[in-house]
Amino acid sequence: MYKKIDSGILQELEHIVGKKNLITERENMEDYGHDEIALSHMRNYPEVVLRPSTSKEISEILKLANKHLIPVVARGGGTGLAGGCVPVFGGIVISLEKMNKFLELDEENLMATMEAGVTLMKFHQTLQEKNLFFPPHPGEESATIGGIISTNAGGARAVKYGTVRNFVRSIEVVLPQGDIVKLGGKLLKDSSGYNLLHLMIGSEGTLGIVTKGTFSIMPIPKASLTLIIPFDDVSGALKSVPHILCSGILPLSIEFVSSELIIMTKEFLKKSWPVQVGNVYLLIILEGEDMEEVEKASMKVSEVCLSHKAIDVFVAESRDKQDEILEIRSKIYEALKSKTVEAIDIVLPRNQIEPHLKRLSEIEKEADMWLPTFGHAADGNLHTHISKFNLKGEYIEDWEKKYEDVRRAIHDDAIERGGKISGEHGIGFAKKEYLEIFTDKSLLQLMKGIKRTFDPNNILNPGKIFDLTQEKY
Numbered sequence: 001m002y003k004k005i006d007s008g009i010l011q012e013l014e015h016i017v018g019k020k021n022l023i024t025e026r027e028n029m030e031d032y033g034h035d036e037i038a039l040s041h042m043r044n045y046p047e048v049v050l051r052p053s054t055s056k057e058i059s060e061i062l063k064l065a066n067k068h069l070i071p072v073v074a075r076g077g078g079t080g081l082a083g084g085c086v087p088v089f090g091g092i093v094i095s096l097e098k099m100n101k102f103l104e105l106d107e108e109n110l111m112a113t114m115e116a117g118v119t120l121m122k123f124h125q126t127l128q129e130k131n132l133f134f135p136p137h138p139g140e141e142s143a144t145i146g147g148i149i150s151t152n153a154g155g156a157r158a159v160k161y162g163t164v165r166n167f168v169r170s171i172e173v174v175l176p177q178g179d180i181v182k183l184g185g186k187l188l189k190d191s192s193g194y195n196l197l198h199l200m201i202g203s204e205g206t207l208g209i210v211t212k213g214t215f216s217i218m219p220i221p222k223a224s225l226t227l228i229i230p231f232d233d234v235s236g237a238l239k240s241v242p243h244i245l246c247s248g249i250l251p252l253s254i255e256f257v258s259s260e261l262i263i264m265t266k267e268f269l270k271k272s273w274p275v276q277v278g279n280v281y282l283l284i285i286l287e288g289e290d291m292e293e294v295e296k297a298s299m300k301v302s303e304v305c306l307s308h309k310a311i312d313v314f315v316a317e318s319r320d321k322q323d324e325i326l327e328i329r330s331k332i333y334e335a336l337k338s339k340t341v342e343a344i345d346i347v348l349p350r351n352q353i354e355p356h357l358k359r360l361s362e363i364e365k366e367a368d369m370w371l372p373t374f375g376h377a378a379d380g381n382l383h384t385h386i387s388k389f390n391l392k393g394e395y396i397e398d399w400e401k402k403y404e405d406v407r408r409a410i411h412d413d414a415i416e417r418g419g420k421i422s423g424e425h426g427i428g429f430a431k432k433e434y435l436e437i438f439t440d441k442s443l444l445q446l447m448k449g450i451k452r453t454f455d456p457n458n459i460l461n462p463g464k465i466f467d468l469t470q471e472k473y
């Protein structure tokens with residue numbers, strides 16, 4: 001169905017972006033053919049990589065791609081974990097890397113506007129200089145604004161502030177047929193018809209290419225503390241969570257992780273970890289207007305956890321120590337990556353985490369496959385890592401034979417418990433068959449109908465979220 005890019009089309013593309021922003025040499029396209037998912041088959045070369053500088057250039061590329069039926073994939077930082085930016089049909093990859101300007105800091109409306117290729121790191125740093133703050137914190141700061149909008153990224157702070165969706169006020173987007181439109185505005189309310197802004201957020205580059213984003217921002221909370229609370233087992237840790245929330249304290253984040261994974265990650269990063277006891281930790285970040293408020297909250301949290309068999313409570317006060325703890329938590333995936341086949345991203349009602357973990361431990365034993373799991377204890381989003389190693393730590397030569405059954409069993413249990421396939425990484429290429437299996441048929445038809453309305457020729461990120469045709473690469 002799709003056409004190959006011939007020399008005539010290549011010339012037209014060069015005319016749009018300029019020679020130095022068009023890449024066709026294989027060795028220079030290597031980085032544009034994959035994201036951070038560990039599945040080695042989830043990569044493919046595009047025919048050409050384009051690095052446009054304006055929305056108008058993107059519009060012209062999409063008009064040309066529609067005319068010649070060429071698939072187009074938008075790429076941000078390539079940090080995705082679902083194969084979303086992999087050009088599975090070849091064609092064009094549009095990298096947003098040159099659209100990286102911070103456009104406006106509007107302190108009166110507390111909103112920031114920037115081009116889609118700005119990285120999270122740059123966003124955070126620019127705000128920090130002004131004592132301002134963007135709460136969502138997906139763990140990898142080389143992700144871009146366009147990427148976090150398109151995946152509706154989450155991260156550890158979602159328990160207090162929600163996901164990226166809660167902060168996006170407006171976007172500029174180039175629609176698949178080349179129209180440049182603005183959705184939303186510097187508004188905190190909007191009941192003006194169907195909300196296409198929220199349809200675009202989380203659509204994984206299948207409905208449009210985001211070129212600018214405006215986000216709500218906040219003043220930096222003046223005080224914060226990070227608590228590490230060790231437990232002998234995960235049950236006490238998880239049972240503490242609803243009691244913390246019912247006590248009226250809403251931490252910035254509540255994560256649970258095993259000491260085994262923390263030790264592995266601190267050794268990987270050559271960092272130190274201040275707590276030597278316990279098998280499972282709750283990592284809790286508290287923030288507030290002043291130290292007195294935060295310390296009071298810390299006492300309440302400690303009381304709750306100690307009454308649920310916490311062994312101790314370690315409190316990190318200095319900025320450096322808190323940052324070091326957060327860094328170790330954020331890099332667990334990096335430390336595990338060489339052993340991992342795939343990081344699962346299911347999300348469950350909070351009270352189903354514990355029974356799901358019990359089922360995981362049964363699956364782990366039945367398959368003799370190590371399934372390290374950690375996650376966001378307060379919002380139910382768990383990351384189980386399907387590994388290539390057995391419970392004795394030995395490499396499983398034929399892990400591919402077990403992988404699909406183990407993966408399916410984990411998802412079956414999550415769905416039975418009222419969960420969903422993805423809490424924050426998106427469906428991308430990696431999970432699309434599960435979306436078909438676990439989604440009501442009439443809802444799937446509605447989703448496919450929306451895609452056809454936006455993109456009748458199915459040129460924008462085809463083969464992602466679901467297949468419109470039977471074709472596979």
Ligand SMILES: Cc1cc2nc3c(=O)[nH]c(=O)nc-3n(C[C@H](O)[C@H](O)[C@H](O)COP(=O)(O)OP(=O)(O)OC[C@H]3O[C@@H](n4cnc5c(N)ncnc54)[C@H](O)[C@@H]3O)c2cc1C
Nearest residue numbers: 076077078079080084138139144146147153154205210424
């Ligand atoms: C170590 C590590 C930790 C992570 N931690 C978290 C976490 O805590 N929470 C979380 O939610 N995620 C996390 N992620 C996943 C990843 O960082 C997020 O999914 C992020 O939102 C991807 O942004 P990106 O710019 O890298 O997008 P890419 O990977 O480049 O693309 C992701 C998807 O968005 C689309 N896209 C990208 N830019 C645009 C655009 N401008 N317009 C339209 N579509 C676009 C792509 O086509 C693709 O479908 C983590 C990843 C790593 C490697």
